[in-house]
Amino acid sequence: MPTSKYFDQCPPFPSGVHTVPLPKVSFEELQNGSEKESQLLFQACQEWGFFLLNLQPSSKGNELLKHAEQMFDLTNETYNLEQSVLDSYAYKPPHDLTGYKRKGQLKTDDGKMDCIELYSINQDDMLGNRSARKNADTIEAKRADVRQFIENSHSIIGMPPRTVQGVRWILMLADVIFSHLDKQLGLQPGTLSELSPLNEISETSVRLLRSQSQLSPQYDSISLGGHTDIGTITLLFNVVGGLQILPADRENELENWLYVKPEPGNVLVNIGDTLVEWTGGLLRSSLHRVITAPGEQALVARQSVAYLVRPRNNASMQRLKSGTIPPVEQGEEDETRSVIEWAAWRAKQVMLGQLKSQTRGGRSAVAA
Numbered sequence: 001m002p003t004s005k006y007f008d009q010c011p012p013f014p015s016g017v018h019t020v021p022l023p024k025v026s027f028e029e030l031q032n033g034s035e036k037e038s039q040l041l042f043q044a045c046q047e048w049g050f051f052l053l054n055l056q057p058s059s060k061g062n063e064l065l066k067h068a069e070q071m072f073d074l075t076n077e078t079y080n081l082e083q084s085v086l087d088s089y090a091y092k093p094p095h096d097l098t099g100y101k102r103k104g105q106l107k108t109d110d111g112k113m114d115c116i117e118l119y120s121i122n123q124d125d126m127l128g129n130r131s132a133r134k135n136a137d138t139i140e141a142k143r144a145d146v147r148q149f150i151e152n153s154h155s156i157i158g159m160p161p162r163t164v165q166g167v168r169w170i171l172m173l174a175d176v177i178f179s180h181l182d183k184q185l186g187l188q189p190g191t192l193s194e195l196s197p198l199n200e201i202s203e204t205s206v207r208l209l210r211s212q213s214q215l216s217p218q219y220d221s222i223s224l225g226g227h228t229d230i231g232t233i234t235l236l237f238n239v240v241g242g243l244q245i246l247p248a249d250r251e252n253e254l255e256n257w258l259y260v261k262p263e264p265g266n267v268l269v270n271i272g273d274t275l276v277e278w279t280g281g282l283l284r285s286s287l288h289r290v291i292t293a294p295g296e297q298a299l300v301a302r303q304s305v306a307y308l309v310r311p312r313n314n315a316s317m318q319r320l321k322s323g324t325i326p327p328v329e330q331g332e333e334d335e336t337r338s339v340i341e342w343a344a345w346r347a348k349q350v351m352l353g354q355l356k357s358q359t360r361g362g363r364s365a366v367a368a
Ligand SMILES: O=C(O)CCC(=O)C(=O)O
Pocket: 207, 209, 229, 236, 238, 243, 288, 289, 290, 303, 304, 306
């Protein structure tokens, strides 16, 4: 979530709604190599597939919060554009998900249509790894800010920063998270980072999301249907509530979903399906969705910013090998497709209704 500026502008998250007791992991402790924090992170990735990462008081963490705030400003500027202008940057599913998706184009769990707008910005476009796309003017004007957001986020997750002005901070986050996951999974240091380098083509994106305020809120209205993220890891910044997680052992019924309470100074981190595949189901990718914000928060527009990390397109989906990751057993099929082939197959399965989004993974580790 960004710094408190955006929190101060909206009504408080109400008490009395059911929230997920998500573990809070300290980024500074992870940077310092704390084994306790490393284990907390790993357990959260197994039990919930989600955790809150407290970016304060780390200076690198605070830098990321400032960049996230710039992305919130960019979201505001972009959604202030005329509808016809936004529509001229429309995404082209299923092959090209970069660009703008207006509300009402996706079916939600209850058979109704979504009410969220998305604008996806392609990482390679921002970093210059592929020829530049023409994005909305607001985004074109802020290419340097977006690059900076990507670089800083990436470094927090786990990719060696490249000397591209701006993008480095988001990448730093990834570096830290992946190095702890490498350790807990018994992988060689650098394994996960090397699968997602910034200078190789991937489907990684920065997504700006917005749903409008409601005058007479319908609290059970689903803005974005239940799904898991397809990539490795997602960093999600939000201020207004509405994000919900379905705990692993629960049926998909309204009362079973739990809200995530946005916390100033924190970023929400979640595991995607690729890490479930690579770890033979050791890590969990949880079903989540967006519903009308609770209480008075429904009366204001809701925006969020997601950094959705995908591995390089030519990486393999094959299970990683270590003393901790369960080996492929007899009768089990090992995945041999590349990241890009697997993603295309999966998108097709979902479109044909043959693959239902559901929580996956969370299996116990083998004794090392
Ligand atoms: O807006 C949110 O809080 C969630 C967005 C999300 O889950 C996604 O973009 O994949």
